[in-house]
Structure formats: C-alpha cells, structure tokens
Amino acid sequence: xxxxxxxxxxxxxxxxxxxAQVKIKENYLEEEHLPEFFSDNVRNAxxxxxxxxxxxxxxxxxxxxxxxxxxxxxxxxxxxxDNDKFRKIAFNGIHYKQIHSIxxxxxxxxxxxxxxxxxAKTVHIESRDYSPTDKQAAIIEKIIxxxxxxxxxxxxxxxxxxxxxxxEISDNEMNEVCNENDHLFTKTGKLINRYEYxxxxx
Numbered sequence: 001x002x003x004x005x006x007x008x009x010x011x012x013x014x015x016x017x018x019x020a021q022v023k024i025k026e027n028y029l030e031e032e033h034l035p036e037f038f039s040d041n042v043r044n045a046x047x048x049x050x051x052x053x054x055x056x057x058x059x060x061x062x063x064x065x066x067x068x069x070x071x072x073x074x075x076x077x078x079x080x081x082d083n084d085k086f087r088k089i090a091f092n093g094i095h096y097k098q099i100h101s102i103x104x105x106x107x108x109x110x111x112x113x114x115x116x117x118x119x120a121k122t123v124h125i126e127s128r129d130y131s132p133t134d135k136q137a138a139i140i141e142k143i144i145x146x147x148x149x150x151x152x153x154x155x156x157x158x159x160x161x162x163x164x165x166x167x168e169i170s171d172n173e174m175n176e177v178c179n180e181n182d183h184l185f186t187k188t189g190k191l192i193n194r195y196e197y198x199x200x201x202x
Contacts, residue, residue, distance in 0.1 A: 007200070010184035010192055013175045020189030025169050027191075028177065038165050042069075042158055051085035055111060058118040061162045068119025069159040071151065075109040080143075089150045090143050098139045105132040106140055109147055120155035 013024060039057055046052040054076055059069035080090050081103060091099050107128040115122045125148055127140050177183075184192045 006197075008186065008192070008197065010197075011187060012184065013178040014171075016185060016187070016189060020185065020187065021171065021174070023189035024178075024185065024191075025174050027189075028174065029166060029169060033165055038162060041161075041165075045158070046071075049085065050089070051083040052079055054079070057158075058113060059159070059162060060118045061159070061166055063163075063167075066117040066119065067159075068117070068122075069155050069162060070113060070118050070120050070123045071155065072111045072113040072123060074111060075147070077106070077108055080106070080109070090146050092146050094139060094142055094146075102129075102132065102136050102139050102143075105129045105136050106143070109144065111151075120152050120159075123151075125151060 011020075013021065016024070038059075042057045043055075046055050052075060055071045055073040057069060057071055060067050061069070075086070075090075079086060081087065081099075107130070109125065109127055112124045112126075113122055114124055125144060127144055129137075129140060132140060182194070184194060186192060
C-alpha cells in the first residue's frame, strides 16, 4: 500500500492576478447577491423609509434594452393619511384644509403594471376614489402628481443600486470577505476546499 500526497499552491485574494480576481468577484456576486435578497432590500426600504407595506417590485437588470425597475400594488388609505413618513411626500404643497376635504373621497392609489417590460414607465398610477367634485378631483390629481415624482425618483435610485448590487464589488470589499472567511484560491481563482488539504509547515 502506498500513501500519496498532492501538493498545491494556495493564494490569498490579494496575491492573485487581476483576471483571477475578476473571476472570484463574478462567482461571489452570482452566488451571494441573489435576486430574492435584492427584492427584500427594496421592500424593506419602502417599509422603513416610507411606511409603505403594499408595494412590491418587478425589475430586469440584465444590461439589455427595456431594463429597469418598477413598483406595483397600492398605497392604502391609512398609508396616505395616517403615515407621517409618506404623507409629507403625498401632500406636499397641499393645505391641510384641502387634505381634510378629500379624506372621504380618496380610497387608495393603485400601481398597475402593464406590458412585458419592467422599467418605471410601464406602471400606471391612478387614484381610486368615490365621486369627487371638480375641486376635490384637482386636489387628488395634485396628490397623484406628488406620488409620481416620488415613484420615478425611487425607481431610478433603486435601479442604480440594483446594477451595483448584481455587478459591482470593490477589491477592498472582496478581499475583506475572503479574509473573514479564510478563503484560499488556486492561481486561476478557483476556491480551494481547505478540508481536503493539510498545510505544510516550513
């Protein structure tokens, strides 16, 4: 019986050539930066920053024509009138007496996705109301205008964050991840299973 030992040279991330580092970053982003996590990030931002719980996201961030990010669902009555985080946005420039005048007319604001693409303009935003007078309808239209301004800004921000999430990680960040997890690699950037090897001492 013979016992054979295979010896390989192991590298830390910062010891590798650029082509190997690029491969490591691509593999990490593909395996760790998953779509469901990004969707959770969007929903958490809507909840924590704006107190909105009934909007979800569609997006396509493949660096192709028609790419983008949108929201669908609704903003409810309570999220408009009883939510300090969002009411300042929705009622910007509207007097409190005007707000009070439409409280019994405006039910919610619907975000309806249309078409097969997912950029912001594929969503139709409109109010659901009862039978407002012309003056009340004008106030509601102003509210919708405010919401649309916020919506397009939010989608633009998170589209940019999405591209960064799925495709970008700095060398410093990647090196930190590798050091924290004690990762070692072959010369070409393949992750080494440390349990298969015993480190040789000088």
